[in-house]
Amino acid sequence: MTGRPYPKIELHVHLEATVRPERLLEIARRNDVALPARTPDGLERFCRFGGFEEFVVVWVKTTGVLRHGRDFRQVVVDYAADLAAQGCRYAEALFSPSEPMMRGVPWQEVFEGYCDGADEARELHGVDVRFTPDITRNFPPEIGERLANWAVRYRDRGVVGISLGGSEDRFPPAPFARAFAIAREGGLKAAPHAGETAGPASIRSALDDLGADRLRHGVRAVEDTGLLSELAERGVVCDVTPVSNLRTGVVASLEEHPLPTMLAAGVKCSVGSDDPVLMQTSLTQDCEAAVRLGHTPRGMYEHGVAGAFCDERTRARLEAVGATFDWESVDTR
Numbered sequence: 001m002t003g004r005p006y007p008k009i010e011l012h013v014h015l016e017a018t019v020r021p022e023r024l025l026e027i028a029r030r031n032d033v034a035l036p037a038r039t040p041d042g043l044e045r046f047c048r049f050g051g052f053e054e055f056v057v058v059w060v061k062t063t064g065v066l067r068h069g070r071d072f073r074q075v076v077v078d079y080a081a082d083l084a085a086q087g088c089r090y091a092e093a094l095f096s097p098s099e100p101m102m103r104g105v106p107w108q109e110v111f112e113g114y115c116d117g118a119d120e121a122r123e124l125h126g127v128d129v130r131f132t133p134d135i136t137r138n139f140p141p142e143i144g145e146r147l148a149n150w151a152v153r154y155r156d157r158g159v160v161g162i163s164l165g166g167s168e169d170r171f172p173p174a175p176f177a178r179a180f181a182i183a184r185e186g187g188l189k190a191a192p193h194a195g196e197t198a199g200p201a202s203i204r205s206a207l208d209d210l211g212a213d214r215l216r217h218g219v220r221a222v223e224d225t226g227l228l229s230e231l232a233e234r235g236v237v238c239d240v241t242p243v244s245n246l247r248t249g250v251v252a253s254l255e256e257h258p259l260p261t262m263l264a265a266g267v268k269c270s271v272g273s274d275d276p277v278l279m280q281t282s283l284t285q286d287c288e289a290a291v292r293l294g295h296t297p298r299g300m301y302e303h304g305v306a307g308a309f310c311d312e313r314t315r316a317r318l319e320a321v322g323a324t325f326d327w328e329s330v331d332t333r
């Protein structure tokens with residue numbers, strides 16, 4: 001692909017997994033925290049994993065260096081620069097505050113750091129970053145409820161919804177219903193992970209018990225045609241991440257990815273990079289993979305705008321970008 005990057009929206013990216021090895025080592029030194037490697041190359045080698053559970057181990061051993069507001073702020077600003085270079089106009093990012101909280105970092109430190117980062121990212125790079133903090137389902141639901149309360153407090157600072165992440169196959173959604181009710185009553189939306197490492201039952205529960213407005217992944221909806229058409233009819237956008245699905249073994253090959261089936265059923269699919277550094281991908285590479293699977297640059301952008309939890313003014317601005325861009329000029333060969 002050549003020329004200027006076409007406009008993009010990213011609704012599925014975990015900020016802890018966007019930190020480049022050099023920056024991670026710098027933060028680790030600053031915070032006096034040990035990493036599994038001392039060089040960028042060594043860290044990259046450590047980050048090669050096979051399957052979802054190994055990925056979780058890599059995640060815990062690397063993202064644990066983030067401890068202070070300054071770290072979180074830096075992570076957002078760095079990634080916004082990457083996004084701007086890729087033509088991305090709007091991102092709805094995830095972060096997992098319960099993990100630092102378990103290591104003794106106050107909730108407020110995490111929320112303030114990320115929200116300050118979004119302010120700086122807008123000024124420096126012109127990218128709108130909003131947040132959907134991620135409840136770690138491996139922890140007790142009460143921690144998720146505390147997260148939801150904190151998320152509501154930061155609604156005016158760019159938090160637009162909450163998510164649910166972690167080991168989907170071992171921790172079903174229903175026990176987190178109260179956390180999602182707290183968020184909804186506080187004016188936030190819901191975009192949990194569902195239908196990645198667990199099947200249609202997990203998606204059903206995310207819709208019914210958590211009131212999911214959008215789904216992170218949702219790809220295993222293709223195992224139930226009734227559910228797939230319901231997602232299409234209700235306009236539930238799925239934030240699909242093809243490269244991540246390949247790396248964690250959710251699909252055996254890119255050719256087998258469910259995206260074409262989802263699009264053919266009329267399901268709107270935004271495209272994201274999920275964990276770009278840990279999965280060795282980028283928003284651009286995921287968009288290229290999605291194009292190979294039959295999505296179009298314009299389709300990805302429009303589905304992203306449809307799924308975004310932003311205010312109407314921001315939505316109108318994003319729509320104007322999509323309406324005026326010369327999509328015909330994009331060369332995707």
Ligand SMILES: [Zn+2]
Pocket residue numbers: 012014165193216274
């Ligand atoms: Zn994710």
